[in-house]
Amino acid sequence: MHDIRFIRENPAAFDAALARRGLEPLSVGILALDERNRALKTELQHGQARRNEASKAIGQAMAARDMEKAESLKAEVAALKDRMPALEAEDRETGEQLLAMLAAIPNLPADDVPQGADEAANVEIGRWGEPRSFPFAPQDHADFGPALGLDFEGAAALSGARFAALRGQMARLHRALAQFMLDRQSGENGYEEVNPPLLVRDDALFGTGQLPKFAEDLFRTTDGRWLIPTAEVSLTNLVREQIVAAESLPIRLTALTPCFRSEAGSAGRDTRGFIRQHQFEKVELVAICKPEDSEAEHERMCAAAEGVLQALNLPYRKMLLCTGDMGFSARKTWDLEVWLPSQQTYREISSVSNCGDFQARRMNARYKPEGEKQTRFLHTLNGSGLAVGRALVAVLENYQQEDGSVVVPEALAPYMGGITRLRTN
The missing domain is CATH 1.10.287.40 (Serine-tRNA synthetase, tRNA binding domain)
Structure with a gap:
């Protein structure tokens, strides 16, 4: 707003x-x-x-x-x-x-956001890690994943396209990734773990900017509630219609939740594989802070997301999004893009955005600075830390072996119950 x-x-x-x-x-x-x-x-x-x-x-x-x-x-x-x-x-x-x-008007871009019509104008800020050199032609996860428990056909029979069922060792790896991310964000990075509602009212989605403009991208229940497209909605709205105590800021929250998206605007994109699903899990990061602290909080949040990729030893690059590629509520966004060997390119795995006071105005979320009579609007930030399904894809492709197996990253060993490699049956 x-x-x-x-x-x-x-x-x-x-x-x-x-x-x-x-x-x-x-x-x-x-x-x-x-x-x-x-x-x-x-x-x-x-x-x-x-x-x-x-x-x-x-x-x-x-x-x-x-x-x-x-x-x-x-x-x-x-x-x-x-x-x-x-x-x-x-x-x-x-x-x-x-x-x-x-x-209906999107947030105004920060001064240092590059101008451009689409992703071609995004600016690369830096890279971490070297893509692995394979002694064989690396395969797409959609081709070798089914033999390891990535079941697209069974899910399609139940729910249609853009759904997957994870079975056995594949389900264990997915759970390990999610728990590793959640533990890292709530432990090392100091985000408070929250288990939030997955169904929300109109006001919540209006507050974070999904409504009214993007209703077609959402799933709605018969009683008028909405399935969350991201835990950003639930977490950020925990301060809606409140005057937050200044001494409690910044508030840093994280949650591991299912997310639901109709993908109405992505027809024909990533129809194969596990990259773009109607239902997926994500570890979300949200920060609520004073205006003067939001830029530093943005840096901190991005570093928290990058730390997961580094711990998993997954090569990635950091992109500053241009004005035409930035989300509706954001004033500045960094994307983290992980290397996928089968595509020989980097693909988005996290967006980390500073929304300024845009969402806080829509939610009427304020705080009272010490010594002042008037309240001010808070600043809100959100980011993925990370998208679990896309992290699974990145691990499968970057750790794949010529015999069709996948080596489990060392960082996930405590979560895998002794499984060090996914093997075909």
């Missing part, structure tokens, strides 16, 4: 920031609606005040036996009473229109 006062005071800067997002200028329409809404509120306040004033004057006129004045005042009060409902209805309508207009 955007600060209407900022738009009033900086319309040219607002439109310039939107232009970097590839959007047409919007300040003129917003300010016209805002001006009408404020005029209506002023007229309502004046009308209410005059009605109260005239009502008192009626009694005074009656006491003075000035019946002509009393009748004139009664007529004025009646006219005001008739006029007020229409004003109130128009005030509500313009207010809702203004809210809807502001809610």
Whole structure:
């Protein structure tokens, strides 16, 4: 959500920031609606005040036996009473229109975000690790994974495309990855573990920016709740409609949850394999902090995600997303892309975003700085630490052997019950 006062005071800067997002200028329409809404509120306040004033004057006129004045005042009060409902209805309508207009506009990019239309304009910040040199042609996980327990056919019979069932040693490896990530983020990196709801109301998805614009990417239940597309929704909304104590900041939260996405906007992309599923697990990171701390918190969160990849010895690169590739709620995003040998390229495994006060305004989440009377909006950040399914794909492909087996990374040994290698049956 955007600060209407900022738009009033900086319309040219607002439109310039939107232009970097590839959007047409919007300040003129917003300010016209805002001006009408404020005029209506002023007229309502004046009308209410005059009605109260005239009502008192009626009694005074009656006491003075000035019946002509009393009748004139009664007529004025009646006219005001008739006029007020229409004003109130128009005030509500313009207010809702203004809210809807502001809610549909993405966050403004930070100054250091590169401008560009799509992922081609993203900027590589750095790389870690060297891709493994294979003495054989590395296979796609979708080709050798089924022999190790990655069951696409069985899941398709149950649920259709973009679902998978993990069986035996494959399920154990997936669970090991998830538990390793969760333990690392909640232990070494100091994020508080949360087991949040998977079903949320409209307000929660509005707060983090998925609604109203991206409803088609979500799954909705028959009672009007939504399956979360990421634990970011549940975790961030834990502070909605609150004034958080300044001394409790920053709040750092993590959760391992299933995530559900319809993938409506990705038709034809990654239809094979385990990369893009309707249901997947992810370890999510969320931070809630003071505005002056959000840039440092962004760095810290990204390092927490990178640490998982480094511990698993998976080569990756860090990308700064351009304005055209950045998410709706983000003001700045880094993507971590892991190396996949079968594709000979890097693929996204984590997005780490600083949303500034954009989500906090939608949630009305604030704090009161020490020594100040007024509250301020919090800053929120979120990132994957990591997507478990994509981490599984990366481990399978980077640790695959010529005989079709997969070596288990050393970091996962405590979670594998003595299994050091996935083998074909």
